[in-house]
Amino acid sequence: MTQSPPETERAAKTPQALGDRVFRGIAVGSGGVIMLALAGVFAFLAIEGYPGLSVDEGLYSPATSFLGYVGPLIFGTVLAAIIAIIFAVPLAIGIALFISHYAPRRIATPVAYLIDLLAAVPSVVYGLWGGRELAQHVGSIQVWLHDYLGFLPFFAGPPSASGRTILTAGLVLAIMILPIITAISREVFAQTPRLHEEAALALGATRWEMIRMTVFPYARSGMISAVMLGLGRALGETMAVAMVLSAKPIVTLNLISGENPATIASNIAVNYKEASPDKQAVLIATGLVLFAFTFAINFLARWVAGRSQRRMAR
Amino acid sequence: MNSTSIRRAVVPGIAALALLLSACGAGNEETPSTDGGSSDAATGLSGDLAGGGATSQEKAQAAWRAGFQTANPDVTINYDPVGSGTGRENFINEAYLFAGTDSPITDEEGELTAAKERCGGSDVIQVPAYVSPIAVVFNLPGIDSLNLSAEVLTGIFDGSITAWDDQAIVADNPDADLPSSDIVPVHRSDDSGTTENFTKYLEAAGGWSFEPDGEWPSDISGGEAAEGTSGVTGLVTDNEGYIAYADASAAGDLGVVSVKVGSDFNAPSTDGAAKTLAISPLTEGNAPTDMAFDIDRATTESGAYPVILVSYLLACQTYPADQAEVVKAYLEYVISPEGQEAANAEAGSAPLDAGVQADALAILEGITAQ
Numbered sequence: 001m002t003q004s005p006p007e008t009e010r011a012a013k014t015p016q017a018l019g020d021r022v023f024r025g026i027a028v029g030s031g032g033v034i035m036l037a038l039a040g041v042f043a044f045l046a047i048e049g050y051p052g053l054s055v056d057e058g059l060y061s062p063a064t065s066f067l068g069y070v071g072p073l074i075f076g077t078v079l080a081a082i083i084a085i086i087f088a089v090p091l092a093i094g095i096a097l098f099i100s101h102y103a104p105r106r107i108a109t110p111v112a113y114l115i116d117l118l119a120a121v122p123s124v125v126y127g128l129w130g131g132r133e134l135a136q137h138v139g140s141i142q143v144w145l146h147d148y149l150g151f152l153p154f155f156a157g158p159p160s161a162s163g164r165t166i167l168t169a170g171l172v173l174a175i176m177i178l179p180i181i182t183a184i185s186r187e188v189f190a191q192t193p194r195l196h197e198e199a200a201l202a203l204g205a206t207r208w209e210m211i212r213m214t215v216f217p218y219a220r221s222g223m224i225s226a227v228m229l230g231l232g233r234a235l236g237e238t239m240a241v242a243m244v245l246s247a248k249p250i251v252t253l254n255l256i257s258g259e260n261p262a263t264i265a266s267n268i269a270v271n272y273k274e275a276s277p278d279k280q281a282v283l284i285a286t287g288l289v290l291f292a293f294t295f296a297i298n299f300l301a302r303w304v305a306g307r308s309q310r311r312m313a314r
Numbered sequence: 315m316n317s318t319s320i321r322r323a324v325v326p327g328i329a330a331l332a333l334l335l336s337a338c339g340a341g342n343e344e345t346p347s348t349d350g351g352s353s354d355a356a357t358g359l360s361g362d363l364a365g366g367g368a369t370s371q372e373k374a375q376a377a378w379r380a381g382f383q384t385a386n387p388d389v390t391i392n393y394d395p396v397g398s399g400t401g402r403e404n405f406i407n408e409a410y411l412f413a414g415t416d417s418p419i420t421d422e423e424g425e426l427t428a429a430k431e432r433c434g435g436s437d438v439i440q441v442p443a444y445v446s447p448i449a450v451v452f453n454l455p456g457i458d459s460l461n462l463s464a465e466v467l468t469g470i471f472d473g474s475i476t477a478w479d480d481q482a483i484v485a486d487n488p489d490a491d492l493p494s495s496d497i498v499p500v501h502r503s504d505d506s507g508t509t510e511n512f513t514k515y516l517e518a519a520g521g522w523s524f525e526p527d528g529e530w531p532s533d534i535s536g537g538e539a540a541e542g543t544s545g546v547t548g549l550v551t552d553n554e555g556y557i558a559y560a561d562a563s564a565a566g567d568l569g570v571v572s573v574k575v576g577s578d579f580n581a582p583s584t585d586g587a588a589k590t591l592a593i594s595p596l597t598e599g600n601a602p603t604d605m606a607f608d609i610d611r612a613t614t615e616s617g618a619y620p621v622i623l624v625s626y627l628l629a630c631q632t633y634p635a636d637q638a639e640v641v642k643a644y645l646e647y648v649i650s651p652e653g654q655e656a657a658n659a660e661a662g663s664a665p666l667d668a669g670v671q672a673d674a675l676a677i678l679e680g681i682t683a684q
Contacts (some may be wrong), residue, residue, distance in 0.1 A: 131540075161553055280399065
């Protein structure tokens with residue numbers, strides 16, 4: 001198509017070319033806007049947060065430096081996200097397999113639809129439900145955990161009667177990230193080449209063996225992407241955690257006491273409103289840390305997913 | 315064919331994008347302005363009045379706005395409940411014409427100097443507008459009220475008194491059927507004026523050994539945290555044996571503590587709260603237009619209720635010609651008996667004592683056009 005077409009044909013093609021140009025412009029523009037937005041957020045966090053790295057020591061209380069202040073928050077953020085991932089991933093992959101490989105079609109579609117609906121519930125509603133309803137039930141489970149598994153550092157207690165602990169917060173987060181992980185896993189499972197599956201079955205594999213030998217290896221990078229997207233959501237979730245968690249600036253593995261490390265996002269949300277300008281800078285600086293941290297996690301995920309893809313291609 | 319279908323999608327897409335962008339643009343241009351011109355026959359006041367700040371004043375501001383706008387239909391008042399810190403910041407950077415703040419503006423972080431600069435070099439006006447009793451609420455079945463002294467409250471909230479049938483509690487409540495269960499003190503997880511005022515009370519009257527602050531001291535072990543007034547009262551409502559401090563208007567059906575004042579035990583009341591403010595001295599060394607109080611929280615005055623939160627309004631002494639009249643009229647309405655009654659009906663706040671009211675009105679009298 002390098003030669004210029006005859007005059008008549010060009011006239012006919014003009015609208016096509018215009019459409020192409022517009023489409024190209026919009027596509028490039030959209031990509032650029034994302035970069036701009038990201039750069040804008042980073043610049044805002046860096047400029048507004050930078051003074052927060054070195055303000056009066058009293059504002060970092062109980063720590064005396066910014067690192068001491070942000071440390072327990074990072075710990076809490078990661079802990080809540082890990083709890084969420086531990087609960088959500090097996091469940092999400094189970095549901096996705098059920099929908100793509102086990103359930104008859106007339107059941108699979110409504111189930112998939114219901115799971116997607118979970119993503120439509122606002123986080124503030126999860127927060128209300130988690131704090132006032134789920135927490136009550138988790139509270140009694142926690143007493144049981146403390147009685148029988150109290151020798152583990154996770155259940156050292158004393159168990160909080162109200163159940164507003166990081167364990168509950170992690171459970172709420174698990175429910176919130178379930179739809180993302182399920183939806184993506186479901187799509188990649190469904191794309192497993194039919195021939196691979198049939199070949200495995202023909203060789204005498206059971207259904208579980210077929211899934212292990214054909215579906216999982218094929219879907220690995222997609223599953224990792226799904227988990228990482230869920231992790232990103234769990235790391236950044238704000239309202240639900242703020243409404244559920246009984247927080248305190250400490251580092252502890254104890255999951256069931258009334259004193260839990262806050263997450264970065266929830267800490268900003270609850271403290272920003274009444275903060276003095278210097279304290280606001282400190283909070284924004286913790287936001288910068290979360291931004292960088294999430295970025296690093298995403299890069300790591302890309303790298304892991306890319307590596308397994310390269311291995312598949314070999 | 316292809317191109318038309320693309321265009322069919324593109325054109326509305328661009329239209330939507332343009333709408334979105336223009337909407338964003340409009341949102342950013344929301345600067346406070348008074349658009350004079352049409353004047354109301356009754357009062358002659360018109361314009362937009364933008365303010366904001368302390369969340370504690372939100373309900374009261376709604377009552378004031380309703381009351382003032384009924385009398386002055388051409389005036390539009392906006393109060394953004396963005397929190398005291400942001401309120402002061404927006405007042406200084408001129409986004410707000412007035413601001414509400416729970417802790418009086420001071421020069422600790424240079425805010426007062428900056429605010430003075432914003433006001434063209436004249437002293438900032440700071441008057442108390444909203445006084446609210448803070449109640450200590452608890453959830454014990456069958457018990458509606460308990461008598462507790464500041465020392466006992468301090469012991470409960472710093473974790474040194476851990477059981478409901480502790481001798482210190484029983485001594486003041488011989489008739490109450492107290493359980494032997496654990497006390498779980500609940501505090502605010504967010505930085506709040508309620509926490510600051512409550513801990514200041516404990517420090518002044520009960521020997522609280524921590525620095526009073528909007529944030530709960532992290533050295534105290536035990537207890538639980540919840541976000542916001544409704545978070546705290548919700549947590550206490552859901553769980554027996556829990557105790558917390560919260561704005562008295564949010565106490566609902568929970569049990570309420572009567573605190574010891576002199577030799578009496580006083581339940582939270584608006585009269586008691588107003589009385590405490592009335593007998594408190596002004597902070598020394600402030601400008602004559604600055605009515606920040608040094609609240610006498612350890613008072614033994616009969617009938618006073620010393621656990622109170624005082625929220626102030628910030629304003630300038632001079633405004634551009636088209637704004638001065640409206641700001642002055644609105645703030646005078648807020649402080650007036652009528653405004654204070656409206657806030658009491660809507661938010662359960664304590665109407666200012668007549669003497670405090672007169673002083674504040676005298677200061678507001680000084681608002682003039684540039």
